[in-house]
Amino acid sequence: MKTILTGIRANSVLTLGNYLGALLPMVRLANKYSKTGEYQINIFAPDLHSIISEVDGDLQENILRTVKYYLAAGLEINDNVHIYRQSRVSAHSELCWILNCVATMGETARMTQYKEKSEGRESCNVAIFDYPILMAADILLYSASYVPIGEDQFQHIELTRNLATRFNNRFKEVFVVPVKTSEQVKFMGTDEGIRIRDLLNPEKKMSKSTKAENSKIMLDDAPERAAKKIMSATTDSLGKVKFDMWAQPGISNLLQIEALTTGVPLAEVTAAWAGETRYGELKKQVASSVADMLRDFQTRLAEVSDAQVYELLEVGEKYANEIANAKLLEVQKAVGLR
Numbered sequence: 001m002k003t004i005l006t007g008i009r010a011n012s013v014l015t016l017g018n019y020l021g022a023l024l025p026m027v028r029l030a031n032k033y034s035k036t037g038e039y040q041i042n043i044f045a046p047d048l049h050s051i052i053s054e055v056d057g058d059l060q061e062n063i064l065r066t067v068k069y070y071l072a073a074g075l076e077i078n079d080n081v082h083i084y085r086q087s088r089v090s091a092h093s094e095l096c097w098i099l100n101c102v103a104t105m106g107e108t109a110r111m112t113q114y115k116e117k118s119e120g121r122e123s124c125n126v127a128i129f130d131y132p133i134l135m136a137a138d139i140l141l142y143s144a145s146y147v148p149i150g151e152d153q154f155q156h157i158e159l160t161r162n163l164a165t166r167f168n169n170r171f172k173e174v175f176v177v178p179v180k181t182s183e184q185v186k187f188m189g190t191d192e193g194i195r196i197r198d199l200l201n202p203e204k205k206m207s208k209s210t211k212a213e214n215s216k217i218m219l220d221d222a223p224e225r226a227a228k229k230i231m232s233a234t235t236d237s238l239g240k241v242k243f244d245m246w247a248q249p250g251i252s253n254l255l256q257i258e259a260l261t262t263g264v265p266l267a268e269v270t271a272a273w274a275g276e277t278r279y280g281e282l283k284k285q286v287a288s289s290v291a292d293m294l295r296d297f298q299t300r301l302a303e304v305s306d307a308q309v310y311e312l313l314e315v316g317e318k319y320a321n322e323i324a325n326a327k328l329l330e331v332q333k334a335v336g337l338r
């Protein structure tokens with residue numbers, strides 16, 4: 001059986017960008033593959049990654065809410081789907097240490113996320129630097145071939161592949177090397193990674209850390225408020241609706257949001273709007289799709305109980321510890337620790 005694995009850091013309420021770009025595609029993928037009987041689906045809360053930076057409010061509540069997001073997004077649970085918390089499987093930290101001995105300072109320092117987060121700061125914790133190595137451990141422990149995540153994390157997948165290959169060559173063929181990001185993208189069924197843009201500055205990714213409220217839509221925004229934010233999104237003065245992220249990032253972002261909130265393929269949405277010159281019409285449509293989606297999502301979220309989540313975590317963590325500990329033992333033997 002092949003393994004599909006993903007996680008999303010739960011440091012706050014997520015943005016519509018996190019949801020449409022990472023969480024929802026993952027749920028659609030999981031539902032498609034878990035039923036085939038040929039794939040294991042692992043979804044985990046990277047809580048050790050969460051404590052690297054500030055957490056909004058209580059971490060436990062954030063974890064619980066993030067697991068609920070998956071369920072509210074429609075994740076179907078069956079025997080091939082497991083949900084767990086990273087810190088409940090101690091093999092993650094242990095493998096991270098061993099991989100630290102294989103990774104080089106140079107390759108880790110090249111990671112864009114590290115560069116962005118450390119630049120211009122007087123001090124920066126070591127974990128920001130080590131972040132992708134722990135991520136590699138998260139993936140390699142479960143022999144995951146597919147790791148559907150947002151485009152900003154692709155570099156970390158390539159690093160994981162390099163570490164796994166190097167380890168296999170240096171010690172023993174222990175790790176399954178995840179597939180290349182170009183193939184990950186094909187597997188996800190998108191032409192490229194999905195990156196929902198900032199509504200006011202569509203050259204940038206939508207991010208919860210952006211100050212301007214109208215730049216981002218949060219999953220707990222009132223639907224009417226979210227609709228207003230779409231109406232005030234930055235577009236351009238070209239006067240034609242066309243999907244071209246480079247020349248028309250604002251319009252392209254709206255088309256992308258429309259496709260993902262309605263579940264209609266992007267190519268169809270784009271074709272339906274081709275030739276339209278009035279951006280107001282498009283905005284109205286997208287605003288109403290986003291409001292409808294949020295209304296639905298928020299209703300379903302309220303229906304998921306804490307007890308339901310804890311039950312899933314208990315099963316998931318038992319399973320995860322078994323798989324991860326077996327792989328860790330292989331690794332420890334390969335390097336001579338056992």
Ligand code: TRP
Pocket residue numbers: 005006007008009046049134135136138139147149153
């Ligand atoms: N870095 C991911 C994020 O920011 C979370 C994550 C940690 C992850 N480890 C992972 C995702 C392993 C996929 C696989 O959301």
